[in-house]
Amino acid sequence: MAILVTGGLGYIGSHTVVELLNNNYEVVIVDDLSNSEKFILKNIEEITGKKPVFYPFDLKRKELLAQVFDAHPIDGCINFAASKAVGESQLKPVDYYENNLFSLINILQEFKQRGISNFIFSSSCTVYGQADQMPIDENTPLKMPESVYGKTKQMGEEILTDFAKAYHRKVSLLRYFNPIGAHPSAKIGELPIGIPNNLVPYVMQTAAGVREKLSIWGDDYPTEDGTAVRDYIYVVDLAKAHVAALKKLMEDESNVATIDIFNLGTGKGSSVLEVVKAFETANDVKVPYQICDRREGDITIAFANVDKAKEELQWKSDTSLEEALKTVWEWQKYLKNRNT
Structure with missing residues (x-):
């Protein structure tokens, strides 16, 4: 049995591959390297002592995807493959719909034809839009997301829900809040291409002198200090949740549709x-910043109620913000040494 991990050399994907290998799963990675780099594969092997199978191609190439399923006894999939930048999605909506939805549909066609179940979808708290109440639990009504990226995640969930019901398959929708940090080995972490869209890589690059100043998008939100509030979850904790969700699906021997939905966060905004201040304190560095206008597609506040994941997956994120931010700085040092 093997687990297909699409986007498995990306940020969350690579950490999840490490956890899968550490739990003795065989892993087959498909990644087109559009948002990752090949050296991550070698580093995964160094961390785990195991080498996953790797195929470098775009999931929209159906004939290549079929060959992967022909070659391996795939028993489940964790799907990370997607374009993910909120701001970019507003500028390139058609590209985002094509990439994020066509790749998902192609995998599901293989699952349908081959009778495979156990599908885990990398979703997002963006499906809630700006929720009316905090914290956000799994019963919080979904709103139209503020960004095209969020819309593709919401559409992906709808596609998978219909898939599970029609073909009696098992699906888990994992709604992440804001992943941060790097592996304790400092061998894998977030690798933004160009100017980072996410806060913590931008903070990291600014502290390292790669960027002159951090841009903070708005200080006029109705929050305590005027800046937007998010739930920042350590990426290794998040990766472990995927393994827990997979085990739950695979242990379910019923022949009925299963649609698990879990919020994955810390429960704190x-x-x-x-x-920024926690990063400075954790790593004894300064992060110069400037206040800019709000960014289109951003919401004011979002943090999770994670009781369901604690109860049904026996999982929780217990890594502090400061601990997670220390790993970010170690990752930056690794990247600097690697590039010199």
């Missing part, structure tokens, strides 16, 4: 300025 932190503002942009709080994250």
Whole structure:
């Protein structure tokens, strides 16, 4: 049995591959390297002592995807393959719909034809839009997302729900809040291409002198310090949740549709300025910043109620913000040494 991990050399994907290998799963990675780099594969092997199978191609190429299923006894999939930048999605909506939805549909066609179940979808708290109440639990009504990226995640969930019901398959929709940090080995972490869209890589690059100043998008939100509030979850904790969700699906021997939905976060919100200050304190560095206008597609506040994941997956994120931010700085040092 093997687990297909699409986008498995990306940020969350690579950490999840490590956890799968550490739990003795065989892993087959498909990644087109559009948002990752090949050296991550070697580093995964160094961390785990195991080498996953790797195919470098775009999932929209159906004939290549079929060959992977022909070659391996795939028993489940964790799908990370997607374009993910909120701002970019507003500028390139058609590209985002094509990439994020066509790739998903192609995998599901293989699952349908081959009778495979156990599908885990990398979703997002963006499906809730700006929720009316905090914290956000799994019963919080979904709203139209603020960004095209969020819309593709919401559409992906709808596609998978219909798939599970029609073909009696098992699906888990994992709604992440804001992943941060790097592996304790400092061998894998977030690798933004160009100017980072996410806060913590931008903070990291600014502290390292790669960027002159951090841009904080708005200080006039109705929050304690005027900056947007998010739930920042350590990426290794998040990766472990995928293994727990997979085990739950695979242990379910019923022949009925299963649609698990889990919020994955810490249950605590932190503002942009709080994250900046925590990074400075954790790593004894300064992060110069400037306040800019709000960014289209951003919401004011989002943090999770994670009781369901604790109860049904026996999982929780217990890594502090400061601990997670220390791993970010170690990852930056690794990248600097690697590039010199």
